[in-house]
Amino acid sequence: MDTHDLVAVSDRRQQQVDRVLKAFFSDSRYRAEKxxxxxxxxxxxxxRNTSGGKRFRPRMVMAAYESLGGTDVDAAAHVGAAFExxxxxxxxxxxxIDRDFVRRGGPNVSGSYRDIATTAGIxxxxxxxxxxxxxxxxxxxxxxxxxxxxxxxxxxxxxxxRLHDILDEAMFVSAAGELYDVxxxxxxxxxxxxxxxxxxxxxxxxYSFEGPLQxxxxxxxxxxxxVDALGxxxxxxxIAYQIVDDLLGVFGDENDTGKTTVGDLRExxxxxxxxxxxxxxxxxxxEGLFGSPDLTAADAxxxxxxxxxxxxxxxxxxxxxxxxxxxWEALVNPALPDAARAEFQPVVASVLGRVR
Amino acid sequence: MDTHDLVAVSDRRQQQVDRVLKAFFSDSRYRAEKxxxxxxxxxxxxxRNTSGGKRFRPRMVMAAYESLGGTDVDAAAHVGAAFExxxxxxxxxxxxIDRDFVRRGGPNVSGSYRDIATTAGIxxxxxxxxxxxxxxxxxxxxxxxxxxxxxxxxxxxxxxxRLHDILDEAMFVSAAGELYDVxxxxxxxxxxxxxxxxxxxxxxxxYSFEGPLQxxxxxxxxxxxxVDALGxxxxxxxIAYQIVDDLLGVFGDENDTGKTTVGDLRExxxxxxxxxxxxxxxxxxxEGLFGSPDLTAADAxxxxxxxxxxxxxxxxxxxxxxxxxxxWEALVNPALPDAARAEFQPVVASVLGRVR
Numbered sequence: 001m002d003t004h005d006l007v008a009v010s011d012r013r014q015q016q017v018d019r020v021l022k023a024f025f026s027d028s029r030y031r032a033e034k035x036x037x038x039x040x041x042x043x044x045x046x047x048r049n050t051s052g053g054k055r056f057r058p059r060m061v062m063a064a065y066e067s068l069g070g071t072d073v074d075a076a077a078h079v080g081a082a083f084e085x086x087x088x089x090x091x092x093x094x095x096x097i098d099r100d101f102v103r104r105g106g107p108n109v110s111g112s113y114r115d116i117a118t119t120a121g122i123x124x125x126x127x128x129x130x131x132x133x134x135x136x137x138x139x140x141x142x143x144x145x146x147x148x149x150x151x152x153x154x155x156x157x158x159x160x161x162r163l164h165d166i167l168d169e170a171m172f173v174s175a176a177g178e179l180y181d182v183x184x185x186x187x188x189x190x191x192x193x194x195x196x197x198x199x200x201x202x203x204x205x206x207y208s209f210e211g212p213l214q215x216x217x218x219x220x221x222x223x224x225x226x227v228d229a230l231g232x233x234x235x236x237x238x239i240a241y242q243i244v245d246d247l248l249g250v251f252g253d254e255n256d257t258g259k260t261t262v263g264d265l266r267e268x269x270x271x272x273x274x275x276x277x278x279x280x281x282x283x284x285x286x287e288g289l290f291g292s293p294d295l296t297a298a299d300a301x302x303x304x305x306x307x308x309x310x311x312x313x314x315x316x317x318x319x320x321x322x323x324x325x326x327x328w329e330a331l332v333n334p335a336l337p338d339a340a341r342a343e344f345q346p347v348v349a350s351v352l353g354r355v356r
Numbered sequence: 357m358d359t360h361d362l363v364a365v366s367d368r369r370q371q372q373v374d375r376v377l378k379a380f381f382s383d384s385r386y387r388a389e390k391x392x393x394x395x396x397x398x399x400x401x402x403x404r405n406t407s408g409g410k411r412f413r414p415r416m417v418m419a420a421y422e423s424l425g426g427t428d429v430d431a432a433a434h435v436g437a438a439f440e441x442x443x444x445x446x447x448x449x450x451x452x453i454d455r456d457f458v459r460r461g462g463p464n465v466s467g468s469y470r471d472i473a474t475t476a477g478i479x480x481x482x483x484x485x486x487x488x489x490x491x492x493x494x495x496x497x498x499x500x501x502x503x504x505x506x507x508x509x510x511x512x513x514x515x516x517x518r519l520h521d522i523l524d525e526a527m528f529v530s531a532a533g534e535l536y537d538v539x540x541x542x543x544x545x546x547x548x549x550x551x552x553x554x555x556x557x558x559x560x561x562x563y564s565f566e567g568p569l570q571x572x573x574x575x576x577x578x579x580x581x582x583v584d585a586l587g588x589x590x591x592x593x594x595i596a597y598q599i600v601d602d603l604l605g606v607f608g609d610e611n612d613t614g615k616t617t618v619g620d621l622r623e624x625x626x627x628x629x630x631x632x633x634x635x636x637x638x639x640x641x642x643e644g645l646f647g648s649p650d651l652t653a654a655d656a657x658x659x660x661x662x663x664x665x666x667x668x669x670x671x672x673x674x675x676x677x678x679x680x681x682x683x684w685e686a687l688v689n690p691a692l693p694d695a696a697r698a699e700f701q702p703v704v705a706s707v708l709g710r711v712r
Contacts, residue, residue, distance in 0.1 A: 028528075031528065032528075032532070035529065035532040035558065036532065036536070038535060038536070038539060039531075039532040039535055039536075042535055089496070093492050093493075093496060096492060097489040097492060097493075099485075117542055120542075122542050126542060127542075129455075130538060130541075130542050133453040133538045134535065134538060136449050136452060136453060136492060136495075137449075137453075137531050137534050137535055137538075139496075140445070140449060140495075140496075140499055140527075140531060141527075141528070141531050143496055143499055143500055144499055144500070144502075144503075144524070144527050145524075146500075147500075147503045147520075148520065148524060151517065151520065156513075157512075161507065164503075164504065164507065168500070168501075168504060171496075171497075171500050172384075172387065172388075172497070173391065175395075175493050175496060175497050176388070176391040176392065176395040178493050179394060179395055179398055179490065179493055180392070180394070180395075182486060182489045182490060182493075183394060185486075186473055186476075186478050186482060186483075186486050202391065
């Protein structure tokens with residue numbers, strides 16, 4: 001396939017998932033209206049918070065499904081939408097835990113409801129608490145409905161149970177990752193590189209890559225070995241992706257990523273970069289700046305210089321490449337058809353292409 | 357049946373549900389251990405937070421099921437356990453929203469994790485936030501697993517879908533009630549009696565009475581009319597129960613209820629009593645005391661006197677009786693067998709017996 005075809009396939013998949021989610025939210029809003037306009041408005045806010053994303057997880061489900069010979073793309077879109085809803089639930093609650101009120105440049109659920117309250121003259125601390133309270137409710141609704149989208153896929157019997165098991169495992173593992181992330185934030189000693197990798201694997205890679213790929217493969221009726229191989233690919237590429245994401249959050253080109261390279265440093269995000277740097281004496285010079293809410297662009301430059309001189313940037317890049325290579329090795333498993341390699345090779349390339 | 361038999365039936369049902377939940381938590385802890393001891397400890401805390409309750413919702417499921425002729429009590433216990441897990445999830449998150457760290461006299465999930473942090477020397481605001489963060493994760497785990505307990509009941513096909521629909525509706529409606537409760541707390545004008553009744557119906561009565569009773573009836577294979585009649589019974593007795601609960605929270609005998617009669621007044625809980633009282637000029641005299649964290653026993657007495665003189669106590673008692681009577685009317689529906697009336701008549705009597 002040439003690039004034009006790849007984009008066309010990707011667009012088609014996104015549209016199919018969008019259609020499933022649109023029907024789900026339309027149905028939910030209709031039900032909610034009977035319980036009052038404010039409840040319907042909450043569902044609208046939740047729907048807005050699932051829009052605008054890249055539908056990354058659903059596209060993983062569908063890519064696995066189609067490359068392994070599946071043809072009922074509507075069923076795959078439903079399973080994909082289940083993972084998208086799980087993703088929404090997890091980020092809405094993650095934002096509550098991180099006390100974030102903004103996502104992708106706009107207000108998230110907490111932010112929307114905080115802003116309504118402040119506009120009505122409610123003092124900020126109460127308005128923030130109200131925003132976070134509503135976000136807990138909204139996340140619960142997204143979470144509770146993820147299973148139901150799998151039910152609506154038409155998968156039945158053992159197949160449905162296996163898909164539920166995979167979704168269950170994805171959520172189970174992500175909760176563990178979130179717990180460890182919370183624990184790192186209050187612990188005296190900084191996390192090690194291994195701890196960060198494990199946390200990122202659990203918190204994000206599992207439900208973003210491994211789970212969706214396994215679900216797509218299972219839905220396609222793939223053999224156990226193929227499901228396992230795609231799962232292993234997902235686990236490793238997911239970790240690589242997270243490390244690259246952390247690298248771009250500090251060293252990226254804002255024009256490329258659309259993301260400031262000061263934010264992660266300002267919030268003191270715990271990444272492989274940090275875990276590596278803190279073991280070097282040079283880090284002491286910038287330790288006080290890291291995580292400072294008043295961090296300036298000049299401060300960020302100083303921290304970046306230290307991350308270079310300690311070799312932390314190089315280390316993280318090598319680690320990302322290492323995991324991407326392991327992902328590729330999983331992909332060359334003969335249990336997988338060439339179509340799967342053709343489908344996912346660009347994913348490996350894009351991760352590798354984003355590190356120097 | 358005499359009282360002794362009733363207690364024996366109730367104990368048997370509770371044990372059956374306890375067994376299902378024990379197996380579920382044992383399984384989850386085993387899975388969690390592989391992801392690290394702190395995650396396993398979180399599951400233990402969650403299990404502890406589901407223990408010690410009256411298994412009220414499961415017992416409703418089983419009472420409906422057995423009185424309508426169902427004989428697979430293990431299946432009913434699984435469906436009941438699903439509602440218990442939903443209940444756990446909702447109260448764990450409700451406590452986060454209310455910033456409560458205690459339940460039934462002991463630390464809840466937030467409280468347990470706050471206390472671990474303060475013991476480790478973490479400052480209180482950070483420790484509290486950590487407690488609440490972990491409670492969000494714990495509630496998510498309970499919520500996400502409720503469906504799965506229905507799956508494990510052995511119910512399949514359309515039956516399973518109908519049970520999922522009922523559980524779904526219970527959660528859907530409770531989220532609306534929680535939203536309105538949050539909205540009342542920041543709104544300038546106090547809620548009306550009708551708004552309070554509607555909020556309590558949505559937030560608690562639906563998933564505590566109506567849903568469990570419908571689920572038990574559906575699992576027993578009851579006809580639509582019987583399911584609807586039990587649902588109507590549940591809706592009305594659930595509202596009556598909530599109003600009585602609110603009455604006992606202010607006027608109850610602490611030796612009987614095991615609950616302080618100052619707590620609700622101190623936290624300014626929005627109840628039918630309050631909604632009625634605020635429409636009377638006498639309320640102005642105690643308005644400043646209501647909801648004060650420093651409320652004394654003498655202040656509470658003054659508020660109680662006003663609630664008597666405004667007729668608010670009498671009004672709430674009459675309203676509770678009215679809903680209990682409506683519940684009884686639903687129960688005399690000929691679509692229901694005598695066994696159902698025998699089963700639930702004591703529930704009506706116990707609600708009526710708790711008001712003067």
